[in-house]
Amino acid sequence: MTPIDQKDFYDYLAAALEKNGMSDFARNETLSQALYALTCRMLEVNEYMNLTTIKKPHDIIMRHYVDSLTVAAHIPEGASVLDIGCGAGFPCLPLALARPDLRITAIDSTEKKVRYVNETAAMLGIFPDTLTAIAMRAEEGGSVGGQLREKFNIVVSRAVAHLSILGELALPCLKIGGTLIALKGAKAAEEMNDAKGLGVLGASPARLIPTPLTAPDTGESDSHALVMMDKCEKTPKIYPRKYAQIVKKPL
Ligand code: SAM
Numbered sequence: 001m002t003p004i005d006q007k008d009f010y011d012y013l014a015a016a017l018e019k020n021g022m023s024d025f026a027r028n029e030t031l032s033q034a035l036y037a038l039t040c041r042m043l044e045v046n047e048y049m050n051l052t053t054i055k056k057p058h059d060i061i062m063r064h065y066v067d068s069l070t071v072a073a074h075i076p077e078g079a080s081v082l083d084i085g086c087g088a089g090f091p092c093l094p095l096a097l098a099r100p101d102l103r104i105t106a107i108d109s110t111e112k113k114v115r116y117v118n119e120t121a122a123m124l125g126i127f128p129d130t131l132t133a134i135a136m137r138a139e140e141g142g143s144v145g146g147q148l149r150e151k152f153n154i155v156v157s158r159a160v161a162h163l164s165i166l167g168e169l170a171l172p173c174l175k176i177g178g179t180l181i182a183l184k185g186a187k188a189a190e191e192m193n194d195a196k197g198l199g200v201l202g203a204s205p206a207r208l209i210p211t212p213l214t215a216p217d218t219g220e221s222d223s224h225a226l227v228m229m230d231k232c233e234k235t236p237k238i239y240p241r242k243y244a245q246i247v248k249k250p251l
Contacts, residue, residue, distance in 0.1 A: 001043055004057050009036050015216035016061050022069055025098055034097045034124050035065055041120055042088060049116065051088035062213055062222070068094040070211040070226060071156050071181050077101050079153040082173050084138045085109075085160030089117045091183065095156070096131035097124065106133040107141060107148070138169035139240040148173040150234070158183035163206070163227060164195035164250035168240045171201040174231040181228050188225040197251035202233035 010032050017026035025031055039060055042051055054063050068091030075081060078101050083092040086106035096104050108114050117133040134141075141148035155170040155178070163182055170180045180203070184191060192206045199205070206229045212221040240246060 001047060004036070004039060004043075006036060009039065009057050009061070012058050012216065013061050013065070016066050017069070019214050019216040020066050020070075020211075022066070022072075025069060025072075028098070031097055035061075035094065037124060038089075038093060038097070038120065041123060045116060045120075049112065051113075051116065058215075058217075062215055064090055065094050066213055067091075067183065067224060068158070069098055070213075070224065071095065071183065072099055074179070074181055074209075074226065074228065075099065075102065075154050075156075079103070080151065081105070081154045081156060082107065082148060082152040082170075084155060084157040084166070084170055084173075086117055086133060087113055087159075089120060089133075090158055091156055092131055092133070093117065093120060093124070093126075096121065096126045100126070100130050103129060104131045105148070105152075106131060107136045107138060108133065109135070109137045111135040137243070138173070139243050139246065142169060142172035142240050144237050150175050153178045155180045156183065157181075162194070162250065163191035164198065165246055167195055167198035167201060167203065167229065168246050168251060171198065171203050171229070171231055172235040172240050176202075176231055176234065178231045179228055180231070181226050184225050184227050186223040188227055192227055195251070198229065200251060201235045201239055202231055204230040204232050 014026045081102050081104045083106040086092045086108050092104050092106040114133040114135040121131050206227050209226040211224050213224045214221045
């Protein structure tokens with residue numbers, strides 16, 4: 001593995017966070033050091049475990065860290081947060097480092113990714129109260145009597161499923177008054193249009209918050225948006241359905 005130039009990493013990270021409206025994070029030295037350590041760890045483990053296809057430090061900063069941290073401004077102090085399908089820890093790891101006030105539960109159906117996230121969190125000094133990952137399928141944890149059902153103020157999720165599917169996995173896990181924040185790309189508006197049936201789960205209509213990711217050196221922006229839905233009423237007990245049904249007949 002090629003060593004990562006530490007000064008270049010810190011300079012680019014600070015510039016990227018600043019450019020994307022996250023000046024508080026840009027000035028947080030503890031956060032920068034932890035994200036550098038996370039980058040080294042992820043690339044090292046990536047040599048023998050499939051964690052990420054993004055390997056250049058500047059790309060990791062933009063496409064994993066700045067991207068993950070776009071949700072931070074929308075999460076109230078001390079909130080309970082569920083990250084569905086956390087994979088290699090996005091957005092949960094950067095979020096836990098930047099917002100230690102949160103109580104984040106991260107789930108993934110793949111056990112070895114969950115082990116990696118917990119071990120990495122411990123290595124970075126993140127307390128289990130701030131972030132704990134569990135091997136679990138969202139539709140099982142979110143079913144009536146499940147460990148995740150109506151337990152969270154916020155659900156976040158990136159690159160797991162189309163909004164019409166993700167909504168059925170996520171909305172049952174929210175308390176009334178809670179919010180789903182889906183991190184989406186260029187097709188965010190189209191997905192919202194296809195997911196109008198999610199109202200039956202007790203959710204408000206979705207709203208789109210464009211959060212283009214602008215590289216500090218080139219000034220070029222990647223299309224990126226947050227899709228947010230509030231939980232207004234209890235989810236009927238029949239949801240979430242079995243995964244095969246959710247995918248076969250999305251709401
Ligand atoms: N969120 C991470 C990111 O953005 O880098 C990982 C995205 S990866 C493409 C999708 C992840 O979702 C996989 O790790 C997969 O195991 C997990 N996943 C898919 N469906 C799931 C479900 N129903 N419940 C829990 N995890 C799920």
